Amino acid sequence: MELPLEYFIKLRNLIYERTGISYEENKIYYVKKRLHQRMEMAGFDRVEDYIRHLKIFDPQGREFQQLMNLLTVNETYFFREFSQLQVFAEYCLQEVIKHKAEANNRTLKILCAGCSTGEEPYTLGIILREMIEHFSSWEVFIKAIDIDENVLVAARKGVYDQRSVKDVPPSYLQRYFTSPSKGEYAIEQTIKDMVVFEHVNLMDRRALRYEEDYDFVFCRNVLIYFDDVSRKQVVDKFYGLLRGGGYIFLGHAESLSRISSAFKIRRLSNHIVYQR
Ligand SMILES: C[S@@+](CC[C@H](N)C(=O)[O-])C[C@H]1O[C@@H](n2cnc3c(N)ncnc32)[C@H](O)[C@@H]1O
Secondary structure, X not given: OOOOHHHHHHHHHHHHHHHOEOOOHHHHHHHHHHHHHHHHHHOOOOHHHHHHHXXXXXXXXXXXXXXXXXXXXXOOOOOOOHHHHHHHHHHHHHHHHHHHHHOOOOEEEEEEEOOOOOHHHXXXXXXXXXXXXOHHHOEEEEEEEEOOHHHHHHHHHOXXXXXXXXXXXXXXXXXXXXXXXXXXXXXOHHHHOOEEEEEOOOXXXXXXXXXXXXXXXXXXXXXXXXXXXXXXXXXXXXXXXXXEEEEEEEOOOOOOOOOOOXXXXXXXXXXXXXXX
């Protein structure tokens, strides 16, 4: 199948409008391969017919969703960017816990945006379990969201392979995972119970609009696929749902410098974190 530039651009614009994900022209082969795969499954021969279908005959966005399930990049693993998580665990979390305990508020809310197959929110669950004293006296809620329906199915299942757990410290691997069969690692139920997974497109204007009082937002390795305009839209949304003093963590290649001046910049142990 050929993907003439004209149609690539039409498709790219449609994806950008609906998801914020922005494909440069050098991604044409990446898109073409997955588009072809999806068109075959859906019974289309001509790109122009498929694009017309997405625009006009797919009002619920079901076919568009199927295409996005193939196009998103879902790379993730437990304890990714370990040293940043250390900053979270040793500084930010302790500070927030202390303030909240002093104010007699023992609830903790975390949003994990672009959670992929669940390794990141479950990692956060393990960290909270390990780092919060008198853990059982706290009410902890982790909301984990992604635009890709397939990754959410895997996340809810919570069973992983060796590659996903390669950076899990051995003592945690023993404590928080069971092994249903050789080479499989299932996350323990108490950690699973902390996380609620939801299908959310961050670029949907209605998404997350009733969410508030979050202590932390993790949105790591997601905004790299967006352009500055859509990044700003998403980051403004995060600002609105964080409480004062709450933190946002981005991936190491991501920065808010061009996007928002609303957050305080904190430099902690060679890492930059942003605080409302
Ligand atoms: C590379 S993964 C990052 C996973 C994890 N945060 C990490 O750092 O290991 C990026 C995830 O963001 C999700 N994503 C991309 N655009 C999104 C959008 N508009 N709304 C919600 N999730 C999105 C993708 O489906 C993918 O699972």
